[in-house]
Amino acid sequence: MADDDRVFLITGASTGIGAATAHRAAQDGYRLVLAARSLDKLEALADELGGEQRALAVRCDVTDWDDQQAMVAAALERFGRLDVAFANAGFGAARGFLSDTPEHWRAMVLTNVLGAAYTVRATLPALKETKGHVLLTGSVAGRRAIVGSLYSSTKWAISGMGESLRQDVDGTGIRVTVVEPGMVDTPFFEASAEGRLQADDVARAVMFAVAQPPHVDVNEILIRPTAQSG
Numbered sequence: 001m002a003d004d005d006r007v008f009l010i011t012g013a014s015t016g017i018g019a020a021t022a023h024r025a026a027q028d029g030y031r032l033v034l035a036a037r038s039l040d041k042l043e044a045l046a047d048e049l050g051g052e053q054r055a056l057a058v059r060c061d062v063t064d065w066d067d068q069q070a071m072v073a074a075a076l077e078r079f080g081r082l083d084v085a086f087a088n089a090g091f092g093a094a095r096g097f098l099s100d101t102p103e104h105w106r107a108m109v110l111t112n113v114l115g116a117a118y119t120v121r122a123t124l125p126a127l128k129e130t131k132g133h134v135l136l137t138g139s140v141a142g143r144r145a146i147v148g149s150l151y152s153s154t155k156w157a158i159s160g161m162g163e164s165l166r167q168d169v170d171g172t173g174i175r176v177t178v179v180e181p182g183m184v185d186t187p188f189f190e191a192s193a194e195g196r197l198q199a200d201d202v203a204r205a206v207m208f209a210v211a212q213p214p215h216v217d218v219n220e221i222l223i224r225p226t227a228q229s230g
Helices: 016-027 039-048 065-079 102-130 150-168 200-210
Strands: 007-009 031-036 053-059 084-087 131-137 175-181 219-222
Touching: 007 016, 007 039, 007 065, 007 102, 016 031, 016 039, 016 200, 031 039, 031 065, 039 053, 039 175, 053 065, 084 102, 102 131, 102 150, 131 150, 131 200, 150 175, 175 200, 200 219
Parallel strands: 007 031, 007 084, 031 053, 084 131, 131 175, 175 219
Antiparallel strands: none
16 A cells, blocks of 8 residues: 555445445545445445555444544544545435425435535545545436425535535635436335446446546536436
């Protein structure tokens, strides 16, 4: 391990797009900071990706500002730098404004919107030092309204957050990318279906943006399955 190996932080890293991106980033030589609410899967993933010298598992509830600060502090203590922060944690809700519970709605909005903003705020000072990269998981649902979907509204917020952040960090060397997948075959959906993107498809898109030279900022990647009409 080289002490100057770059460091890639991922929230929502235990499954789906987060875990697939961790695998891709490890293959590209990044050291990893893997964050999620539950440590069991994270620790197994960290072991798989090189153990404590290459991957740090951190329990983090992204809606808790103290947890977010502690996550970044642990990353800097272990690895001494931060180069990429992927605000990926999030979940959905049933369509229909009389569906799901107000409690579920509240947790979703706090996770999907405030959680992403907290990750940005917590990581920015370290990313300024390295002229790093912020990525946010948006959605096709953040580009077109989905009938009865409060989840869609949270992803519209992410689309706006990404552009607002890009303007805010202009001149610092930090790059900002919003990755907007269509339907992905991940635990986000209760049942699998043919024709969906795989988590690794989105991970490859993430790594494409990260791999660009410093003067190139891929602001948005909208990626749908070939078979998705909407």
